[in-house]
Amino acid sequence: MxxxxxxxxxxxxxxxxxxxxxxxxxxxxxxxxxxxxxxxxxxxxxxxxxxxxxxxxxxxxxxxxxxxxxxxxxxxxxxxxxxxxxxxxxxxxxxxxxxxxxxxxxxxxxxxxxxxxxxxxxxxxxxxxxxxxxxxxxxxxxxxxxxxxxxxxxxxxxxxxxxxxxxxxxxxxxxxxxxxxxxxxxxxxxxxxxxxxxxxxxxxxxxxxxxxxxxxxxxxxxxxxxxxxxxxxxxxxxxxxxxxxxxxxxxxxxxxxxVDFSTPLERAPEITPLPEPDEYRELNQALSLGLYDYLRKARSKGFVLSLSGGADSCMCAVAVAEMVRLGVAELGAEEFMRRAGSFTEEEILRLSAPAPEPTAAGPKDASLEEPTGGQQTVNQQLTRRLLTCAYQGTVNSSDDTFNSAKALADSLGAVFFNWGIDEEVKSYVGKIEHALGRPLTWETDDLPLQNIQARVRAPGIWMVANVLNCLLITTSNRSEASVGYCTMDGDTAGSISPIAGVDKDFVKKWLRWAQAELGYEGLAPVNGLQPTAELRPLEEKQTDERDLMPYVLLNRIERLAFYDRLSPRQVLATITQEEKSTDPELLKTYVKRFYTLWSRNQWKRERYAPAFHLDDYNVDPRSWLRFPILSGGYQAELNAL
CATH class of the missing domain: 3.60.110.10 (Carbon-nitrogen hydrolase)
Incomplete structure (x- = not known):
């Protein structure tokens, strides 16, 4: 049969x-x-x-x-x-x-x-x-x-x-x-x-x-x-x-x-194992298909991304480019565009037409072309049509992250805007200083001064998404979601949060894999940077891990706490046994910090944009992990440590 x-x-x-x-x-x-x-x-x-x-x-x-x-x-x-x-x-x-x-x-x-x-x-x-x-x-x-x-x-x-x-x-x-x-x-x-x-x-x-x-x-x-x-x-x-x-x-x-059901088949003595799974490639395929279906089923025209030049936003940008590459490879450019529903008939005919034959003088050097130049590949042209990026810098932003964002956007073919937000930040700070009758300083108002920068970025990028009828991508990862290392209505603003189910350490490793295995050389700058929010003055050399803890440890505590469902005491005992070279008191500090931040920030996780389930667990209360918004916050359990 x-x-x-x-x-x-x-x-x-x-x-x-x-x-x-x-x-x-x-x-x-x-x-x-x-x-x-x-x-x-x-x-x-x-x-x-x-x-x-x-x-x-x-x-x-x-x-x-x-x-x-x-x-x-x-x-x-x-x-x-x-x-x-x-x-x-x-x-x-x-x-x-x-x-x-x-x-x-x-x-x-x-x-x-x-x-x-x-x-x-x-x-x-x-x-x-x-x-x-x-x-x-x-x-x-x-x-x-x-x-x-x-x-x-x-x-x-x-x-x-x-x-x-x-x-x-x-x-x-x-x-x-x-x-x-x-x-x-x-x-x-x-x-x-x-x-x-x-x-x-x-x-x-x-x-x-x-x-x-x-x-x-x-x-x-x-x-x-x-x-x-x-x-x-x-x-x-x-x-x-x-x-x-x-x-x-x-x-x-x-x-x-x-199948010949009439002929007995000898029972296999054992199951032949599959090759070791390539989780980087698996994630890439899932992200690509997930974004493509979200785009077409939401009847949207493309994606808009606040491209900071950091690891998370760069991964989101590459994910859209990979959506185009893998989709076109399987469906062909014309069918990819028709299924997407984001293209006019004229665009489909123009972008799916065969490339012109090189002239007698030979093809131009693509590196000399503007992003709209005729030497762009079909995939780059489609990416340009589907992905619009903006770098929104402040006095606390570095040349490194700007160069990282621009190099990646140009290499992908994406539209790239660059504008500053210092004027808007000063306006808000000035209004609040006037209302309170005192200056705001980094010594007394560190978090508000950080948050206003992230929050001011939201209205402009939302406006671009609205004007273009596109989905705004939120770039938060799972590690940030666990401890609330994000600004609500700032870097969490968006229609979709594709990598919120993936931890930050995996994000960094995936970017290095994408550069080496997929050929995205535009990732070289970001792969050389330490993850940072760039919200404090540059001389403070702010980094994520200095604010929180090493991401590898954060991920391990998170997994023990919510995948293995251990108590704070059991989590501390486990990582103390595993991390023999680390000061036990420092490990205790990290455990207390994790649980305190986790409990304090459940309301943020409740408000995240829809996220894809990509790993064997996530922290989205609407798809994997439910937790009370108001709780005792592990106070008795942490005191007992």
């Missing part, structure tokens, strides 16, 4: 879009001679509908729209994910359709309730071994824990989280010996190195339960924060039969393989 999975890039309750991609996947599968096709979890509604799953109308609408899919299934068996609601209870199901008929609905038995997932808020678990029914306009279909048959092949379901439970609890334990094939429609979020876990999960399941296992994941930035890698896996008795390329820019990635 030729079986297939299709990764779909969906949008929550965008019925027209979701039905179109479902139909395209079915048509591609039928043309390829596929007999059984698995589509991702909740692909009809989209996975990220949140509390709309608790309404009556959304599941009712999904069941109504499912009827449109029925005639598309002539000659093929298709699994389509959608919610079913009965008696004010919603179930996460996969409908099985064939030859225009609905054969039944397999229901999810285990719900994800950790990390980024809150499924028990929306859905109820289906009891193992039970079968109910779905009624609709005089028709009736079975619902629940079932085995299906197609062309002599028996198959059952695990839906995403079902497969992540122990082998004695998961549905596969009851399907062993009863089916030839287990089908898994999934909405499994991206995190660096997670594909390795998924690969082992699928291959081990096929070996341990002596079956063929078909897995199909969602694709892209579906609803804002969570990115799906579109992984499709087929394994049989521990042998890998199919694995696709992840993070496709396509809306539909349909992949198939032929």
């Amino acid at each position: 030729r079986i297939a999975g299709a990764a779909l890039n969906q949008i929550p309750f965008d019925w027209h879009h979701n039905l179109r991609t479902i139909r395209l996947a079915i048509e591609q599968a039928r043309e390829a001679g596929v007999e059984l096709l698995c589509l991702p979890e909740l692909c009809l509604t989209g996975y990220g509908c949140e509390d709309l799953f608790l309404t009556d109308w959304l599941p009712e609408a999904a069941l109504e729209y499912l009827q449109q899919i029925r005639p598309w299934t002539e000659g093929i068996c298709v699994a389509v994910g959608l919610p079913i609601r009965q008696n004010r209870i919603t179930y996460n199901t996969a409908a099985v359709l064939r030859d225009g008929q609905i054969l039944g609905f397999a229901a999810k038995q285990f719900l994800a309730n950790d990390g980024v997932h809150y499924e028990p808020r929306f859905f109820s678990s289906w009891p193992a071994g039970q079968v109910g029914k779905v009624e609709w306009k005089g028709e009736e279909w079975p619902l629940g824990d079932m085995v299906f048959e197609h062309n002599g092949v028996r198959f059952g379901f695990e839906i995403c989280e079902d497969a992540w439970r122990t082998d004695d609890l998961r549905p596969a334990a009851r399907l062993r010996g009863r089916v030839d094939l287990i089908v898994n429609p999934s909405a499994s979020h991206f995190a660096m190195s997670k594909t390795d876990l998924r690969y082992k999960l699928v291959l081990n399941a096929s070996r341990n339960f002596e079956c063929t296992y078909l897995y199909a994941n969602l694709l892209g930035n579906e609803s804002g924060r969570i990115i799906y890698d579109g992984e499709i896996l087929v394994a049989r008795n521990g042998h890998l039969l199919l694995r696709n390329q992840l993070m496709s820019f396509k809306e539909v990635d349909m992949e198939f393989v032929d």
Whole structure:
């Protein structure tokens, strides 16, 4: 039997879009001679509908729209994910359709309730071994824990989280010996190195339960924060039969393989490991796809960035350039622009036209051209159209950061503006000095004088974003979010915060990787700088780590505290054991500083722009880590240290 999975890039309750991609996947599968096709979890509604799953109308609408899919299934068996609601209870199901008929609905038995997932808020678990029914306009279909048959092949379901439970609890334990094939429609979020876990999960399941296992994941930035890698896996008795390329820019990635179910296949003695994951490359692909989907689904014209010349803003700029490079490489310039929705027809025709032949005198030196010069590559021209940057300097800004920002923007092809904000800063300071009847000084008013500089930068860059109808990128990283090392309504102002899920140490390492491996030589200046906010007078030589602590230690404390869920005492004991060369009293100071700043700044994390989930955890209260805005602030626990 030729079986297939299709990764779909969906949008929550965008019925027209979701039905179109479902139909395209079915048509591609039928043309390829596929007999059984698995589509991702909740692909009809989209996975990220949140509390709309608790309404009556959304599941009712999904069941109504499912009827449109029925005639598309002539000659093929298709699994389509959608919610079913009965008696004010919603179930996460996969409908099985064939030859225009609905054969039944397999229901999810285990719900994800950790990390980024809150499924028990929306859905109820289906009891193992039970079968109910779905009624609709005089028709009736079975619902629940079932085995299906197609062309002599028996198959059952695990839906995403079902497969992540122990082998004695998961549905596969009851399907062993009863089916030839287990089908898994999934909405499994991206995190660096997670594909390795998924690969082992699928291959081990096929070996341990002596079956063929078909897995199909969602694709892209579906609803804002969570990115799906579109992984499709087929394994049989521990042998890998199919694995696709992840993070496709396509809306539909349909992949198939032929399986001879009549011939026994020897059980693999062990699972062949994947090569060591390249997390820098994984992050690059996820950021690129996440930004592209956010851009087009938000119906925006591009991105605007306050490019300070520091590590965070430079990473955001390169991420937009990589979005262009990777998207054009896969889709071609014309399709990339059409899908983006940010370009006029005239722009599409002009920018996708073949480059003119060199003259007899030979091509010009591109380095001598202005940013708008004809020698720019297509990718640079597209980047220029999609990315506008501005350096907003003060007397506390250095030539180093200006040169870093300008060199990078020019090398990427981005629009680059440069203006000063000293006049605006002086105006605000003067007004407050007049109101208070005293001067503001660095000795008495350090933080206000720092914050006003960051805050004054926001109105101008917001205005540029509004004028251009673009998304304003916020450049905060996870380490800054943890300790509130940011100015609300200043450097946190923006529509999207793409790297807020990544720690500062990783940002610095990623930039060095991007320079060496991707060839972004424009990153050389920033890779030679110490991270600094540049808000105090230059003679003070302000750096982030001097204000806070070494980023490596900050990240370690953060992970122990909130990923490993240790108490302050346990965190201190762990890092004291690990950092034997560091003064224990200094480590205690760092632990106290971290927890104090963390507790004090939860309100800031509540107000961050939407952030991508990229690592195995983040500190966004709306997608991973909830914490009270008002609390005891670990006072008793820190005093006990």
